[in-house]
Amino acid sequence: MRVEGKLSHLKGVKWHEWAVRFVFGGACTVAAGLIAKHWGPVVGGLFLAFPAIFPAGASLIEQHEIEHKKRIGVDGTARGRAAASVDAAGASLACFGLVGFALVVWKGLPGHNAVCVIAGATAVWMAVSVALWVVRKSRWMHRRKKG
Amino acid sequence: MQELIRFLVGGVVVSGFAAISECFRPKSFAGLFGAAPSIALATLGLTVVHSGKMFAAVEARSMIFGAAAFVVYACLCSRVLMGKRLSALVVTVMLLPVWFGVSFGLMFLFRLFLSAGGGA
Numbered sequence: 001m002r003v004e005g006k007l008s009h010l011k012g013v014k015w016h017e018w019a020v021r022f023v024f025g026g027a028c029t030v031a032a033g034l035i036a037k038h039w040g041p042v043v044g045g046l047f048l049a050f051p052a053i054f055p056a057g058a059s060l061i062e063q064h065e066i067e068h069k070k071r072i073g074v075d076g077t078a079r080g081r082a083a084a085s086v087d088a089a090g091a092s093l094a095c096f097g098l099v100g101f102a103l104v105v106w107k108g109l110p111g112h113n114a115v116c117v118i119a120g121a122t123a124v125w126m127a128v129s130v131a132l133w134v135v136r137k138s139r140w141m142h143r144r145k146k147g
Numbered sequence: 148m149q150e151l152i153r154f155l156v157g158g159v160v161v162s163g164f165a166a167i168s169e170c171f172r173p174k175s176f177a178g179l180f181g182a183a184p185s186i187a188l189a190t191l192g193l194t195v196v197h198s199g200k201m202f203a204a205v206e207a208r209s210m211i212f213g214a215a216a217f218v219v220y221a222c223l224c225s226r227v228l229m230g231k232r233l234s235a236l237v238v239t240v241m242l243l244p245v246w247f248g249v250s251f252g253l254m255f256l257f258r259l260f261l262s263a264g265g266g267a
Contacts, residue, residue, distance in 0.1 A: 004172045013169055018162055025161020026154035029189045033153050036194070041202050042258075045209025046250045048187040049217050053161050055239035057181050058224070061174070062235040077231075083174055084235035085228035090178020092221035098214035101184045105191065105207035114195045114203075122184065129179045137175070 012064065020056050028052035049098055054091065058084040093136060097129035149197065157189040182217060209254060216250035 028050060036044020062080035069076025104121035168180035187210060194203040220242055227238045 003176050005170045006172075007170055009170050009172070010166060018165075021165045022158035022162045025185060025189070026156075026158035028161075029157025029186050030150050030153045032186055032190050033150070033193070036190075036198075036202075036206060041198075041205035042209050042254065045206035046213040046216075046254060048184070048190060048206060048210040049213030049250075050186065051182075051217055051220055051239075051243070051246055052186065053165070054181055054221070054224075055236055055243070057165065057168075058228075058235040058239045081228050081231040081233075081235060084238075085225045086174045087178035087181055088221050088225035088228060088239075090175040091181035092218055092225060094179040094182035095214050095218040095221055097179075098182055098184055098187075098217060099211055101187065102207045102210035102214055105187075106204050106211070109195070109200050109204040109207065114192070114200060118188065118191055122188065125184055129182075133176055133179060 017060055020060075021053060024053050024056050049095075049102070051091075054088075058087060061087050090133065093132040094125070094129040096132055097125040097127075100128045101125040149193070153189065153193060156193065157186060160189040161185045182221065212253035212257065213246075213250045215253060216246045216248075219249050220246040 028047075031052075032044060032047040032050070035047050062084045065080035065083040066076040069079055101121040101124055104124050105117060108117040108120065164180050164183040164185045167183075168177045171177040171180070187207075191203050191206070194206060223242050223245055224239055227233065227242070228235060233241075
């Protein structure tokens with residue numbers, strides 16, 4: 001399966017969907033900061049991996065699919081939920097990358113340049129996530145061929 | 148003022164990852180960006196500046212438990228949504244207590260481990 005990236009896909013996103021993401025993202029970042037300030041870094045750190053924007057994202061994916069099917073006169077409810085399920089499966093793989101990100105920052109930050117450590121940790125997140133996705137896709141394709 | 152900066156940086160970073168996610172197909176690949184370290188990226192830089200590297204490092208250590216809880220939460224969401232009985236919003240919000248339970252549970256176990264001398 002080929003990965004395709006096109007900027008034209010952004011045209012389908014409505015302005016209020018960007019607003020929802022911006023507000024949720026901003027609010028969660030503020031909340032994470034306040035929690036760390038009030039209850040300390042041990043509790044606050046948990047919220048750096050809080051799935052804050054995930055419900056909004058999954059809901060928007062479902063809505064897009066439903067609207068897409070509605071345009072051709074088909075009920076897209078089941079299809080929308082399946083699309084959200086696939087998105088969640090992808091997110092579950094990237095969570096392992098998130099563990100890698102946190103490990104690099106935890107171990108690297110005290111003794112190294114903060115910008116380099118955070119940039120390196122982001123690269124680790126990306127590498128782990130994509131590697132797991134490739135492994136999962138190849139296994140899934142292999143099973144389909146056998147079946 | 149610091150909270151306003153956090154809000155703006157968080158909003159921009161989260162929207163940025165959402166935009167990257169929208170650009171990619173298939174959906175399973177785009178889904179990777181649903182668990183991007185967006186809040187961490189928006190927070191850690193500011194935390195290093197205001198509270199120091201050690202504070203940020205301790206936060207990152209706890210983030211491991213949060214991320215492990217996110218794995219459990221996202222897998223459960225995917226499984227339940229596959230059943231197609233409930234809407235995405237209902238499922239993802241209904242399962243949020245799972246994230247709280249697993250992350251705080253792991254943190255509690257880690258603290259027990261440390262107090263028992265495991266960190267020495």
